[in-house]
Amino acid sequence: MTTAKETVAPSMLAADPLTDSVDWLLSKLGKHIVMAAPLGLGKPNRLLNAVYRRVAADPSLKLQLCTALSLDPPTGSSSIEKRFLGPFAERHFGKDYPRLDYTVAQRRGELPPNIVVEEFYVQSGAYLGARQAQRSYNSLNYTHVARAVASFRVRVLVQKVAREPGGTRLSLSCNPDLTFDLLTETEALGLPRPLLLAEVDPLLPYIGGTASVDPAFFDRVIDLPGPTPKLFALPREPVTDADFAIGLYASVLVKDGGTLQIGIGSLSDALCHALILRHTRNADYLQMLEALSPGLATCDLVQAQGGTGPFIQGLYGASEMVNDGFRSLHEAGILRRRVVDDIAVMQRLNSGNA
Known part of the structure; x- marks a missing residue:
């Protein structure tokens, strides 16, 4: 034994x-x-x-x-x-x-x-x-x-x-x-x-x-002997024009200082691409929104619940997965909002007193 x-x-x-x-x-x-x-x-x-x-x-x-x-x-x-x-x-x-x-x-x-x-x-x-x-x-x-x-x-x-x-x-x-x-x-x-x-x-x-x-x-x-089998990798689906449009629409509902949860797939890739455009090439991003849907950036829903400007506070990524989209958002300086598992500390962080 x-x-x-x-x-x-x-x-x-x-x-x-x-x-x-x-x-x-x-x-x-x-x-x-x-x-x-x-x-x-x-x-x-x-x-x-x-x-x-x-x-x-x-x-x-x-x-x-x-x-x-x-x-x-x-x-x-x-x-x-x-x-x-x-x-x-x-x-x-x-x-x-x-x-x-x-x-x-x-x-x-x-x-x-x-x-x-x-x-x-x-x-x-x-x-x-x-x-x-x-x-x-x-x-x-x-x-x-x-x-x-x-x-x-x-x-x-x-x-x-x-x-x-x-x-x-x-x-x-x-x-x-x-x-x-x-x-x-x-x-x-x-x-x-x-x-x-x-x-x-x-x-x-x-x-x-x-x-x-x-x-x-x-x-x-x-520890097993011999060569190690490759890790399972999902084939990546191409991002279609429709996916890009959906990603642009969804990106205006992401509020600065909020939390983002995404999965894997072409829609996730499209949303991440749109958020990076919003943050790093904002003028081009706004021009694309206007071409896609005139007046979208200034509508009441977007102004109240989302946003179209660069991220000042940043976002927190909440997911059971660390995927390519999160990595790209982090490299672009978007995923930077701090979150800790303590309500009192979070209240101080959110108020700027931590």
Whole structure:
């Protein structure tokens, strides 16, 4: 039996690190594994596949996985689709990208009876006709995720992490808020702390601050041998003329000193572009607004709720994602409004007395 807190490098193991980690999990949890994994990029795909394959091969075991947004590269159904998508998928996602076994099985309706996968976000249209996936879909607001997942009595959380360059600390990097919130909600329910199993990914960005933890935060940390698969990257859609127009319209409703929440996609890119124009090339921006909709910049709604001038106070970016749009807004000097998790301090900041 392994120790409670440990770091496992490939050279330490006679067996495959993934096999050894699955053995470790079963020794700790028994035959029923209730597992959580972050949404999107934070999933340790190779570790999840190792657990899935062990449980699928042994009917005496049971796996309940709570997760979201299981990313999967596109694949064609017909011969011509496969010939078209194949070279693109290999170039964009990498030839060795580890597809999630449970996602492939869900789409085919072939999940074993001893495996249940509950997801609260899915790729649009990904599970059309996939009855198993649709039955197990859990419609959750992001705010409620940690509480809901804690109520499932999760016994282990698996997650990718980034190692501090030149240091020893680890960064949760992808969706760190959910990991910490899950632990808080689990404690509030009076339940035991789940095991925390981390897989180090050298390609993940190291994010400091509250996302950074000591290695002892995890019960087990593994480094996998061989080349690291590329990170999953969404293809970027082109910004159309209609998108640009929508972005311009939306930009007049963003008030200086306010908060901006955006996602990913062409509309987000268009809005960020319009806000940067407003801030850095205001005369051109106003001219474009007038050409698009005469009188828009001076209408009552814009004057009361939004604005068209450069940002003096700046904006605060609120999102579970750090995307290219936020990076561009920060580089343009727009995302600079300070926000702290303290009402009294915020009141002083807003009044200029902090």
